[in-house]
Amino acid sequence: MNLMLPLSVFSKLQMYMTLLWIIFLSGCQNTEEKEIVIISTNDIHGRIEQFSKLATFVKRIKEEHPNVILVDAGDRFTGNPYVDHAKEKGFPIISLMNDLGYEVGTLGNHEFDFGQKILRARINDATFPIICANINSSQGELDSIPPYYIIEKDGIKLGFIGLVQTGTDQIPSTNPERLKDITFDHYLDKVEDYKPLKRQCDVLIGLTHLGVDKDSILATQMPELDIIIGGHTHTLLETSKEINNVIIGQTGLKLQYAGLTILKFTKGKLTERSYQSCLIDTITRVDSCIARKVNYFMEQPEFKEVIGISSLPFKSQESIGNIVTDAMLRSTVSDFAFYNQGGIRLSALPQGDITLETLLSIEPFGNHIVLHDLSLSDIKALILNRFNQDGHVIDLYVSPGSYTIIQDQQGKGTDVILKDRNDRPLVEKASYKVALNNYVSIQYDFPDKGKGLHTDISIVNAMVDFIRANTPLAPTNKRTYLSPVK
Structure with missing residues (x-):
């Protein structure tokens, strides 16, 4: 008796069994639980000293979890002279991020501080999309910058949408001179455009540089998001904030923490989400290869040049701001100089050597001096408009003399009493010669906005000349005051 099946029948049977096996395996795959971990950073601000610690953290997480994605929510630049004033500005941090294996990042407002040409070069240097x-x-x-990016890990698709903050002028908080031929939409105006992206992904993530309050609004308006990984406000969320069933995370600034988002899936569906900020600052066992590279970037001798000496510590940002405005005044022989609080990136200065590194840390933006001819009422408008627009906080440091802002019962500034170097109140005259930095000249509201004479005197060079001529330096008296609310 011949029990052998015809070849055609055997082939069909084999094909049928193979198909059943594929279906079985597919079913097993859909029922198995999967886990994806996202490590996130934001507002690094050039803090390359932390990268050897971050590398250790990333390595530990990857040893424990097979599917790890490393992302950044913007402001990689501005805050460290070794990054901001490297031969190729911004390159050290991009090089280190490449080494650690970042997979996607978004733009922060400070990404534009070096101008478009340099930003484009750094984007091209990155092995991950921005x-x-x-x-x-x-x-x-x-x-062109792509609006979103989809990463697939272990069969799970994660969509990342990038968003950057804009102010009342509808541009990010940077020097507008560096944004020529670029426009920005309000972040909420893009919500409807990208809601359909949810259908292409298993998880939809906002990778934003908006700030926690705006992230909360975004979560309300775009429930299609599962997660928002944010930045800009330097807010440390030790655990997630949840709005409208969207979890929000942010890690403070300067790589003191890294975010850890754990996503769990069953049958390809997201079933669990958790977020926490993990302390990086206290890691002691650092990655030696990354540490050597960081040391190379930080051993450039030109940054170590001693410019002068501080005989006493400078304990407030205003005391440092007074150095800046005194330097601007000296370099231009102006009647007054003003400098904005946000343009000064150190809040204290220890006693001892003042190096070029110190000055570049104080003023990392590369700003220059712009001269204006202003009346007394123009100067008052400059001070008051900013004060009333900025939450009733004094913003402008001054040299010489001092000023006091008069407030009404609601805290609104109504007048300014300006005094000269001899403590005499200023009187109205034809005009005063006033030195501003280019950011204040273009961005602040006052009658001569955008009409000043641009000089080729950089703020840093003005400080170098001033400190060399006046070393040793000691803190000067406070110069800006608020009257009690009446």
């Missing part, structure tokens, strides 16, 4: 959905840059030197 995304932003509310920028229109195709007509600028920067070229």
